Amino acid sequence: MEPRRSRIDLAHATVSALEWRPAVETGIPVLLLHGGGADSAELSWGEVGAVLADAGHRVIAPDHPGFGHSPRAEWSLTQERLVRHVADLVDTLGLDVYAVAGLSLGGGMTVGHLLDQPGRARSAMLLGCYGLMPRLADGLFGAATHFSSFLLLRSGLLPAMTRSYARNPSAMERGLRDLVRDPQSRTPELVEAVLAEAASGTGLEVFGEWQREQVLWNRLRTVYTDRLSTIRTPTLLVHGDHDSGVPFARIQTAAELLPVGSLLAVSGAGHWVQRDRPDLVIPAMLEHLRRDDDAQTTRPE
Numbered sequence: 001m002e003p004r005r006s007r008i009d010l011a012h013a014t015v016s017a018l019e020w021r022p023a024v025e026t027g028i029p030v031l032l033l034h035g036g037g038a039d040s041a042e043l044s045w046g047e048v049g050a051v052l053a054d055a056g057h058r059v060i061a062p063d064h065p066g067f068g069h070s071p072r073a074e075w076s077l078t079q080e081r082l083v084r085h086v087a088d089l090v091d092t093l094g095l096d097v098y099a100v101a102g103l104s105l106g107g108g109m110t111v112g113h114l115l116d117q118p119g120r121a122r123s124a125m126l127l128g129c130y131g132l133m134p135r136l137a138d139g140l141f142g143a144a145t146h147f148s149s150f151l152l153l154r155s156g157l158l159p160a161m162t163r164s165y166a167r168n169p170s171a172m173e174r175g176l177r178d179l180v181r182d183p184q185s186r187t188p189e190l191v192e193a194v195l196a197e198a199a200s201g202t203g204l205e206v207f208g209e210w211q212r213e214q215v216l217w218n219r220l221r222t223v224y225t226d227r228l229s230t231i232r233t234p235t236l237l238v239h240g241d242h243d244s245g246v247p248f249a250r251i252q253t254a255a256e257l258l259p260v261g262s263l264l265a266v267s268g269a270g271h272w273v274q275r276d277r278p279d280l281v282i283p284a285m286l287e288h289l290r291r292d293d294d295a296q297t298t299r300p301e
Helices: 041-054 079-093 105-116 142-155 157-165 169-179 188-200 203-214 225-230 248-257 278-298
Strands: 004-009 014-020 030-033 059-062 099-103 123-127 235-240 261-266
Touching (some): 030 041, 041 188, 079 105, 079 203, 169 188, 225 248, 235 248, 235 278, 248 261
Parallel strands (some): 030 059
Antiparallel strands (some): 014 059
């Protein structure tokens, strides 16, 4: 199923979005939020959106401001503004009953939305989720690794290194090995698509803005862990057990803290888990949505 692309005019920004509409809508609408860096709605959710729509869900996947086909906003990206952005999207789209899912940066936006707008989303899915660890790295050298990253960001060296890396097909392919570990999923077409995304827009630049706001010298600004116990929305966490960016132990803790949380550990997968193992991730998302639909149907009034 091919999506249609539309423009969504919000009070604070204009964004481009992909939308898949099923022939017969039998499930709740699903809002999909992509990750940061050289990512977009099409890159993260192209395959997922089509399958969810085939199962009867209306699916909306917007490009965040400055990413993909969306023009850059007049404001700098911060976590708080992105969380408000999600609520504005929901309001503008007229979504009364809906599910929301997010990858990495989009996962952090999803958690922020669940906390900021309690009870609005009926179901949630978090993939490689941001906002669940205090620093960029754990372990003995975690503090040093975090501080080094802070210095690289503030000096401008990390953005420059990222831009150079994003222009080099060989370097990009090597970098994607850590995100998409399955060689059959890490296709030349995927490498070319990520390179094109990195070269064509402002995604890397606005993601750098967000990183500089989030990465303080000794910690990350946003950590949602202590508030997870207040989220009553049924939430599926999907995480590659070889995710080098977000340690699996952090996701296990999050799943335990969420009152209605469940965890799918995707064996051998990296951070871009739905691109790495769509054969496992997409059925799990469908099953989560189906279980929530069944629970709502059987729940007494």
